[in-house]
Amino acid sequence: MSLKILVGTLALLVPLGAWAEETGTQSAPDTAPDAPVAVRPALAERSALEAQELARRLPQQAVPLQAGDERFVALHLPANDGQPKGLVILLPGNGENADWPLVIGPLRKRLPDAGWHTLSLSMPDADEPLPGRATAAEAAPETAPPADTEADASQAAGNLPDSPPSEAGYLPAETADPLDEEPEPAVEPEPTEPPPGQAERISARIDSALAFARQQQAATIVLLGHGTGAYWAARYLQERAPADIRQLLMVQVRAPANQEPSLEQLLGELRLATGDFYFEDRGPARAAARERLNTSRRLRHPDYRQVALQALPADRASEQELLYRRIRGWLARQLQP
Template identity: 50%
Template sequence: MPRAPRPTLAALCFAFLTCGLPALAADATPAKQDAADNSQEMPAVTRAPLQERSQVEAAGLERQLPENEQQQLQAGDETFLALWRPANVGEPEGLVILLPGDGENADWPLAVGPLRRKLPDAGWSTLSLSLPDPKGDEPPPRPEKPSKIDRSEPVVSAEKAAEDGPSTTEQAGSAEPNTDPAPPALSTEGIRKAHSTRVSARIQAALTFARQSKPTTIVFLGHGTGAYWAAQYLAVEEPTDIRNLLLVDAQQPAGYDPILDKLLPELKLATGDFYYREAPADRSAAQERLQASKRQKHPAYIQVAMNGLPGDRATEQEQLVRRIRGWLSLQLQAGAPPGR
């Protein structure tokens, strides 16, 4: 009796694959759906802006320097770091307030740091300030980083969603948009005015602290753009107990008025203008300040040209300290009794 034909191996494999494809397709559908759902993102959330560079550097100085040198001063609603060193003598000559320039800190290795550490040995107390970053140089806000939607909730089919009505997210999205006006952006002039106000507030806070020790003389010393801010404060506030101003490598901050050429002669203070002769731009600016002082018949303006030593900063800074000490010994004018 003839046997029934057996299915070939190829036919069996084809039948198996045909039966298994619907199941595989069904298993793949949820995986694709989950992948699509997870690719959806929540609305972006804006993170708080980074700290100003000056705040970061001040925090670094707080970690590095002795606590007895640190003073937290209050200027309006801001607290800032100042570095204080009393004179290493029984009867101090007076007090020097140091103002660093843009991009510098209260212990900057050029001028500011060496002077604040070495003038106390010459009988002068020093108070070195941290000034705010100029507007426009602040770091940008942190980039927006969206977060994934929480998918712990069970996935609801389209048919079920239609029966249940609008979801919570859709209801929230259908709410009326926020119509509160955004705060107006400051103009360029407004930004500069706000920065000038912050700087002046810090200088005023430093003066308040300095006057507590009742020094016989208070001297302002500005480095870089700090020289401009020292002169600008003295011109606006006219404190009667400040009779001496020292400028080291003075720089004019871009966009601010009046310029130093017009500002310095009108102060009529004992002024020491120390500059480095190597850079043509610095020589030219120093020449203009000197000519302006002559036109205004400034009674006590002295300009001192120095040689920079880029390959030997230690010697360069030692020479600067000696020049400043010499000016304080020979050109200093006694101030009015403190107390204003």
């Protein structure tokens, strides 16, 4: 009787053991699934972040404009006059925003008192990489060798794969006909257009600002640039030559790096009223202003005028007030018949 019980018990244990082995094999995969690759979102431009902050602080003045495929923020203030004289479009320099505390901010807030609408643009970041920032090629890690490199090295050393021979006595690689396997056609990547550069983006933003000024039915439209913004304003006028802009104001004009044509060439080709404001107490600025004046004389510019200002580093408020008065006076003289 005990022998029958022992045989029955063993008969039950065998299926259980096979079931446990099969279950364990299915629950434990040979290889772990690949972990998902984390995609880092593209970082927003510094200028775009500053523009968003300005729109948050000044919601009543912020105007969203469209320039090509991108949107940007401009700050608009109407003239404090029942009969406005026109609209001044302000272009900040590299690294500045639409409410920069020097030149751009004071002028956009004070010119409405003189009867001018103001529209201050937020400019895109410069194309030049930041100091110490590695390029994409330098920052990319070295690519891993192909997966079959070790197999190729093993075959080169005489270590053939452990493939069983066929019935004819040949290895599968020797019996396969290369003509039977057609290679898959190479898929060529679709051509992609390069992103627009700084010059194209700035021109698109000035186009959008001009469209806004025309919607306001401004009697006179003036471009005013500070630093590199003055260069981009002159370049836009030289390339596009809009008929409804006849005045250009430049304050501490500076040409961006690696840009052609040169500032002197642009000013020589412009034939509209141009006001060049600079601080004469600064040596390099004074020398550059002298060169621009000589260029205008050689090319017989019809209406180019320079205005030298005294720099007051210890009293920025008085310095900006003096600049505002000289700009206001220059605009008033241009409106005289």
